[in-house]
Every structure is written in C-alpha cells, then in structure tokens.
Amino acid sequence: MTRSDTAQPEGPSGYREAIDLEFAAATKQYAGTDSPAVDALSLKVPAGEICVLVGPSGCGKTTAMRMVNRMIDITSGDILVGGRSVKDRDVDDLRREIGYVIQQIGLFPHRTIGDNIATVPRLLGWDKHRINARVEELLDLIDLPPEMRKRYPAQLSGGQRQRVGVARALAADPPLMLMDEPFGAIDPINRDRLQNEFLRLQAVVKKTIVFVTHDIDEAIKMGDRIAILQVGGKLAQYAPPAELLLNPANAFVDDFVGADRALKRLSLIRVSEIPRSALGNANGGIEIPDDTPLRTALSELLGRGELHGRVVDEHGEAVGSLSVDAIARLAAGERL
Numbered sequence: 001m002t003r004s005d006t007a008q009p010e011g012p013s014g015y016r017e018a019i020d021l022e023f024a025a026a027t028k029q030y031a032g033t034d035s036p037a038v039d040a041l042s043l044k045v046p047a048g049e050i051c052v053l054v055g056p057s058g059c060g061k062t063t064a065m066r067m068v069n070r071m072i073d074i075t076s077g078d079i080l081v082g083g084r085s086v087k088d089r090d091v092d093d094l095r096r097e098i099g100y101v102i103q104q105i106g107l108f109p110h111r112t113i114g115d116n117i118a119t120v121p122r123l124l125g126w127d128k129h130r131i132n133a134r135v136e137e138l139l140d141l142i143d144l145p146p147e148m149r150k151r152y153p154a155q156l157s158g159g160q161r162q163r164v165g166v167a168r169a170l171a172a173d174p175p176l177m178l179m180d181e182p183f184g185a186i187d188p189i190n191r192d193r194l195q196n197e198f199l200r201l202q203a204v205v206k207k208t209i210v211f212v213t214h215d216i217d218e219a220i221k222m223g224d225r226i227a228i229l230q231v232g233g234k235l236a237q238y239a240p241p242a243e244l245l246l247n248p249a250n251a252f253v254d255d256f257v258g259a260d261r262a263l264k265r266l267s268l269i270r271v272s273e274i275p276r277s278a279l280g281n282a283n284g285g286i287e288i289p290d291d292t293p294l295r296t297a298l299s300e301l302l303g304r305g306e307l308h309g310r311v312v313d314e315h316g317e318a319v320g321s322l323s324v325d326a327i328a329r330l331a332a333g334e335r336l
Contacts, residue, residue, distance in 0.1 A: 015173055015205045015207075016174070017175065018047040018048040018175050018176070018206055018207050018208040019047050019081060019082035019175045019176060019208055020044065020045060020047045020082065020083070020208065021044070021045040021051070021079070021080070021081055021176060021208055022043070022044045022045070022080040023042055023043050023044075023064070023077075023079055024077055024078045024079065025040040025041070025042050025077035025078070026038060026040070026041045026064065026074055026077040026079050027039060027040050027074065027075050027077045027233075028060070028063050028064075028067060028072060028073075028075050028233070029075045029076075035232050035233075036060075036075070036232070036233050038060040038064045038067070038233035039060075039233040039234045040234075041060075041064055041077075041233065041235055042077075042235070043227055043235065043238045045208055045225065046208075046224075047208050048206040048207070049208060049209070049224040049225060050202065050209040050222055050223050050224045050225075051209065051211065051225050051227060052211045052218075052219040052222055052223035052226045052227070053210065053212045053213075053227050053229060054212075054213055054214065054227070054228055054229070055214070055228055055229035055230060055231075055236075055256070056214070056230075056231060059229040059230055059231050059233060060229055060232075060233030061212045061214075061229050062180055062212050063233070064229070064233070065178050065180060065210050065212050067079055067086075068081070068086065068098065068176075068178055068210060069086075069094060069095050069100065069178060070086055070087075070089075070095075074087065081094075081097075081176060082175070096120060096123065096124065096172060096174075097172075097175065098176050098177065098178060099169030099170055099172075099174040099178070099207070100169055100178050100179075100180075101165050101166055101178070101179045101180070101182045102165070102179075102181075102182065103180060103181040103182060103184045103185050106165065107153040107161060107164060107168070108153075109152065109153050109154060110152070111152070112149060112150055112151065112152060113139075113150070113151050113156070113164050114149030114150065116153070117134075117135050117138055117139075117149075117164065117167050117171050118131045118134070118135055118171065119168060119171070120168070120171050121134055121171050124172060135149055135171075136149075138167040138170060138171060141167070141170075141201060141204070141205075142163040142164070142166060142167045142197070142201070143163075143197070144160065144163060148160075157190075158185065158186055158190070159186055159190040159193065159194055162182065162183065162194055163194070163197070166182070166201070170205065170207075174207070175207065175208060176207065176208045176210075177207045177208070177209045177210070178212075179211045180212045181212055181213055181214070182198075183195060184213070184214075184215075195218065195221060195222060198222075199221075199222065211223065216256065216257055216264075217264065217267070219241070220241045220244075220245070220264055220268065223240075224240065225240055226238070226244050228244070228252075228253055228256060228257075230252055236250060236252050236253050236256075237249035237250070237253045241268055242265065242268055244257065245257060245261045245268075246261075246265070248261075262331040262332065262333075263295055263298075263331060266293065266294040266295035266298060266327065266330065266331055267293050267294075267295040267296075268293070269293065269330065270291055270292060270293055270294070271288055271290045271291070271294060271297055271311055272290040274322070274326075278326070279319065279320025279321060280308065280320060280321040280323065280326075281320070281321060282310050282318035282319060282320050282321050283310070283321065284308060284310065284321070285301075285306050285308040285309040285310045285321060286300060286301065286304050286306050286310065287309065287310050288301075288309040288311050288312070289311075290312065290314070290319065291314070294327055294330060294331075297309060297327065298327045301324050301327075302324065306324075307324050307325075308321050308322065308324075309321060309322050309323075
C-alpha cells in the first residue's frame with residue numbers, strides 16, 4: 001500500500017485535508033545558460049488556497065510549477081510539500097499525491113471517460129467498487145451525466161474534456177494540485193464557464209493549488225494569491241489580487257497589471273457587497289443578479305445601452321437598482 005492510499009485527515013467537506021506548500025529559494029539553472037530559469041523563488045501557499053503564477057513568456061512560471069512534482073529537478077534551494085522536502089520523496093509516490101491538469105488535457109483517447117478518471121485509483125490498487133463509486137461521485141461533481149462515463153474523449157466537447165481532466169486529477173483526492181494553463185485552449189465563453197465551475201468545485205474540495213497562466217485577468221479571478229514573475233525567474237511581487245491592484249511593487253508589476261487596474265478591481269467586488277442603502281429604487285433596466293461581479297455588471301449595462309440595472313437577490317426578488325455612474329464611482333475608489 002502506498003502512502004497515498006493510507007487514511008488521511010479529512011477537511012470539513014469530507015475531502016482529504018489540504019496541505020501547505022513552500023518554495024524556499026528554489027532555483028533552476030540549466031547547463032550552459034548564463035541565468036537561471038527560476039531564480040531563488042521563495043513564497044508560501046497556505047493550505048486550501050489557489051496560488052497563481054503569472055508573467056510573460058519565458059519567466060519560468062511553468063518550470064517553477066513542474067519542480068513541485070519533480071518533473072523538473074531543483075538545482076538549489078528546496079520545495080516543501082506539507083513541510084516535507086520534495087527531494088526526500090520517492091518520485092512516483094510524490095506524483096500520485098499531486099493532481100496535475102494541463103492545457104492539452106492528455107486524456108487517453110482509446111479509454112472511456114470512466115477509465116480515464118479511474119487511472120490513478122487503479123495504479124493505487126483500489127478495488128472495483130471503490131473506483132466505481134469515485135467515478136460516479138466525480139462525474140456528479142463536474143456536472144456530467146452518468147452515461148458520459150462510457151463515452152470516449154473524441155465524443156466530448158473541448159470544455160467537457162477539460163472537466164474530465166480536472167476530475168482525473170481529483171480522482172485519488174490529492175491534497176495538492178498543479179494546473180498548467182488548464183483553460184488556455186478553450187474559447188472565451190466556455191473558458192469563463194469553466195473558470196466559474198472550477199471555483200465552485202474548489203469551494204467544495206478545498207485543495208491547495210498552483211495555477212499557471214499568462215493572463216492577468218484570469219489570475220485576478222482565480223487566485224487567492226498571485227505571484228508575478230519577471231523574465232529570468234525572479235519574483236516581482238506576491239500578494240492577494242486586491243493588494244496587487246492597489247499597490248504594485250514596482251514599475252514592472254504596474255505595467256504588467258495594466259492601465260485598467262481600476263476596472264480589474266471591479267472584478268473582485270460583487271453587487272451583493274454594495275450596501276442595500278446605497279442602491280437606487282428598483283425600477284426598470286436590465287436584471288442584474290446580486291452575485292454578479294461589478295465589472296460584469298458594467299459590461300452588461302454598457303453592452304445593452306442601459307444606464308441602470310435592476311438588482312435581484314438569489315430568490316429573484318428586486319432589491320434595488322445599480323447605475324453605470326455608481327459603478328464608475330466605485331472604480332475610482334469612492335464609497336457609495
């Protein structure tokens with residue numbers, strides 16, 4: 001029996017409890033190169049949080065992520081998973097404890113969806129009943145009907161295949177997951193849906209996640225903390241999204257985040273966070289659910305040529321109205 005298949009503490013959700021992750025001056029220097037691909041990267045990811053690595057091409061974000069499961073060896077420094085050095089771990093055991101999702105998904109084309117999801121549990125020697133129950137549970141979790149388990153990857157849409165890739169990574173209930181631009185190959189509409197769906201899943205399973213992207217908007221949406229890397233693998237800033245947008249550490253971060261920082265901040269605020277007393281009278285305009293991010297609400301209003309929207313709660317009851325002017329004032333940092 002491997003370490004992965006032994007009893008592990010469960011969190012409140014019933015899933016295996018997440019563990020913390022630490023990069024301790026982790027460095028990768030390839031032979032024959034003048035500068036490191038990753039240069040003394042030091043940061044901590046608290047258990048159950050999403051850390052997004054973002055930066056320009058060639059900044060070392062994927063290299064840093066792949067050092068966690070030792071797909072790339074560390075030159076110097078260390079990476080600690082649950083307080084234990086990855087260098088002290090058997091590689092196969094380590095990788096079985098870490099879920100891995102990539103942009104290309106990597107499903108086995110000649111295996112059914114059910115068999116794809118069951119890959120790691122079978123390697124761990126789970127019995128058939130346990131595997132079957134886990135596949136059914138994960139199909140439900142990713143909102144795919146049970147009959148999908150008998151289909152093959154080519155019979156699914158790109159978005160559905162990506163969801164199966166996430167389910168496969170979750171199959172053995174790993175405490176840590178690595179995600180390398182998992183939604184990068186998906187069209188914008190389905191990408192937004194997959195992001196939302198994954199955040200819904202994360203609220204249930206509470207994994208520690210390292211998420212790589214080149215898209216700062218995706219980083220702001222997905223991350224509890226964001227690490228911006230510069231070319232040469234140096235850490236420019238590591239902070240929660242709101243702090244990053246309000247206080248860029250230097251000119252590089254300021255430029256990378258973009259001139260529309262005020263608009264990006266609107267992505268972090270939902271309509272429900274505005275005091276009801278600050279909303280106008282609930283009459284006319286398009287309907288805006290109160291769990292909508294303000295940036296999305298602004299886009300909807302401008303796209304429909306409306307100056308006001310009617311805010312509705314989770315029961316569909318109108319609770320007030322929100323104007324383009326009010327959103328603009330919030331973006332400028334005013335209080336309503």
